[in-house]
Amino acid sequence: MIEFSHLNKTFGDKQVLKDVSGVFERGKTNLIIGTSGTGKSVLLKCLVGIFEPDTGDIFYDQRKFNVESNDRKQEIRRDIGMLFQGGALFDSKTVEANVMFPLTILAPQMSKSERVDRVDYCLKRVGLEKAKKLMPSEISGGMAKRVGIARAIVMQSKYLFCDEPNSGLDPLTSHVIDELIEDITHEYNITTVVVTHDMNSVLEIGENIMYMFEGENVWQGTKDNILQTTVKPLQDFLFANKLIRDMER
Amino acid sequence: MKELGKYLLLMGKLLVNREKFSTYARLIIDEAIVIGTDSLLIVAIVSSFIGAVTAVQTAHNLYSPIIPLETIGSIVRDMTLLELAPTFTGVVLAGKIGSNIAGHLGSMRITEQIDALEVMGINSASYLILPKIVASLIVFPMLVTLSAFLGIFGGFVAGVLTHSLSAEQYIAGIRDNFHGFDIFFALIKAFVFAFLISSISAFRGYYTRGGALEIGKASTIAVTHSCIAVLIADYLLAQLILAR
Ligand SMILES: Nc1ncnc2c1ncn2[C@@H]1O[C@H](COP(=O)(O)OP(=O)(O)OP(=O)(O)O)[C@@H](O)[C@H]1O
Ligand SMILES: [Mg+2]
Numbered sequence: 001m002i003e004f005s006h007l008n009k010t011f012g013d014k015q016v017l018k019d020v021s022g023v024f025e026r027g028k029t030n031l032i033i034g035t036s037g038t039g040k041s042v043l044l045k046c047l048v049g050i051f052e053p054d055t056g057d058i059f060y061d062q063r064k065f066n067v068e069s070n071d072r073k074q075e076i077r078r079d080i081g082m083l084f085q086g087g088a089l090f091d092s093k094t095v096e097a098n099v100m101f102p103l104t105i106l107a108p109q110m111s112k113s114e115r116v117d118r119v120d121y122c123l124k125r126v127g128l129e130k131a132k133k134l135m136p137s138e139i140s141g142g143m144a145k146r147v148g149i150a151r152a153i154v155m156q157s158k159y160l161f162c163d164e165p166n167s168g169l170d171p172l173t174s175h176v177i178d179e180l181i182e183d184i185t186h187e188y189n190i191t192t193v194v195v196t197h198d199m200n201s202v203l204e205i206g207e208n209i210m211y212m213f214e215g216e217n218v219w220q221g222t223k224d225n226i227l228q229t230t231v232k233p234l235q236d237f238l239f240a241n242k243l244i245r246d247m248e249r
Numbered sequence: 250m251k252e253l254g255k256y257l258l259l260m261g262k263l264l265v266n267r268e269k270f271s272t273y274a275r276l277i278i279d280e281a282i283v284i285g286t287d288s289l290l291i292v293a294i295v296s297s298f299i300g301a302v303t304a305v306q307t308a309h310n311l312y313s314p315i316i317p318l319e320t321i322g323s324i325v326r327d328m329t330l331l332e333l334a335p336t337f338t339g340v341v342l343a344g345k346i347g348s349n350i351a352g353h354l355g356s357m358r359i360t361e362q363i364d365a366l367e368v369m370g371i372n373s374a375s376y377l378i379l380p381k382i383v384a385s386l387i388v389f390p391m392l393v394t395l396s397a398f399l400g401i402f403g404g405f406v407a408g409v410l411t412h413s414l415s416a417e418q419y420i421a422g423i424r425d426n427f428h429g430f431d432i433f434f435a436l437i438k439a440f441v442f443a444f445l446i447s448s449i450s451a452f453r454g455y456y457t458r459g460g461a462l463e464i465g466k467a468s469t470i471a472v473t474h475s476c477i478a479v480l481i482a483d484y485l486l487a488q489l490i491l492a493r
Contacts, residue, residue: 048368049368050364050367050368070266073370074370077368077370078370080368082365082368084364084365085361086360086361088360088361088364088365089362090362090365091356091360091362101369102369105268105272105369105371106369108269
């Protein structure tokens with residue numbers, strides 16, 4: 001479980017996050033949705049520590065994350081896996097080496113053969129055991145995202161973050177990725193946070209949804225009650241996605 | 250001024266929370282091989298020609314019955330060691346290696362590879378930049394040594410081919426009144442230039458923001474700033490060390 005409260009983040013004189021609070025639950029796929037530029041990626045990056053929030057607290061299962069102690073931060077980070085929007089694969093390494101990488105750096109106690117087994121297992125889990133020896137430039141966007149997922153789960157992370165896992169993918173591949181994320185979440189009982197634009201994903205895997213508008217958390221609910229919302233910006237968002245008709249607003 | 254502060258902070262960040270030494274050893278060797286193979290040919294060509302031109306020019310300007318022809322060899326040697334080999338190599342490498350480093354880090358930044366390292370709890374600055382700087386410190390002196398050798402050799406070939414002087418005279422000139430300190434001086438320059446070029450270019454690339462266009466811009470600025478830094482350092486070193 002990830003809890004965060006009163007997060008503020010300003011770039012220059014632009015306040016991107018405005019007093020954002022929320023809870024992401026364990027064993028569930030937690031979604032952050034919202035229009036472009038409302039600060040979803042910034043929130044995600046604050047949560048994983050790429051950005052430092054100006055104020056506010058973040059707790060990973062009661063462990064305070066944004067503390068001065070670097071050791072504590074490192075300790076929590078080892079439990080975090082993240083899938084970046086474009087995959088963010090290291091382009092000088094093969095698919096296999098990419099998935100292996102976190103193990104070589106963070107799990108020196110593992111033997112060579114244990115690592116190879118773990119990597120094989122993860123690549124199989126995302127259906128890419130045949131692509132092991134390819135370079136990132138030789139695989140498709142959808143494959144790159146699956147490699148990204150394999151790399152994010154290789155450390156048996158307790159927290160999985162995905163920034164727009166299905167942007168730029170066809171609906172079918174997109175569906176495959178959504179199912180993969182949902183299965184992994186339930187199978188390993190981890191806390192998964194997904195930023196998405198895709199309404200299909202919202203209605204499919206949205207077990208806990210947070211709607212952001214202009215840097216604020218304006219609505220939190222589930223896929224079952226999102227269509228009954230009375231929050232105006234969210235209604236506009238759903239209307240633009242043709243999920244509700246004008247008269248329902 | 251703010252940029253300078255940011256640069257110094259980055260240099261500080263290289264030294265805290267590093268990974269294990271063995272992790273770096275591998276990376277440094279890889280980087281050194283890339284830097285070496287990338288620039289060997291261009292450094293060799295430039296140096297040979299510079300040496301040749303110096304010899305021909307000097308021969309032309311010095312044509313006088315009262316000055317012994319050996320002097321041409323001595324002049325080519327001094328010019329090459331003290332100035333031409335280190336500085337030309339520096340400028341050539343600023344273009345070649347500087348743009349390479351800035352481009353590599355810039356593309357890692359905008360494709361979020363640097364963020365990916367950070368999320369894994371790796372100090373991305375030190376993991377990516379330190380090996381490049383150390384590899385440069387190792388390879389640049391080698392390249393400058395090669396450059397000096399080829400420069401003097403280029404002068405020899407040009408001098409003899411144009412019948413400006415005989416092979417024996419050139420060699421006698423090179424050996425005449427030689428200061429070992431000059432070699433030391435060339436190597437000091439190589440170290441300083443290596444550090445300036447690699448760190449400035451890394452700084453530019455590491456803080457790239459935006460898209461593909463910005464990577465290009467970061468590379469261009471990296472090369473310009475590295476060249477300027479090399480030339481300023483060249484002047485300061487000459488002042489400091491030679492004007493004792
Ligand atoms: N490193 C940064 N420096 C300055 N401003 C930034 C930075 N990162 C993001 N911003 C600003 O923060 C705002 C929110 O950006 P963010 O990337 O979080 O949007 P988003 O909700 O993820 O949008 P999208 O759906 O398009 O990805 C934008 O206005 C952006 O300009
Ligand atoms: Mg985003």
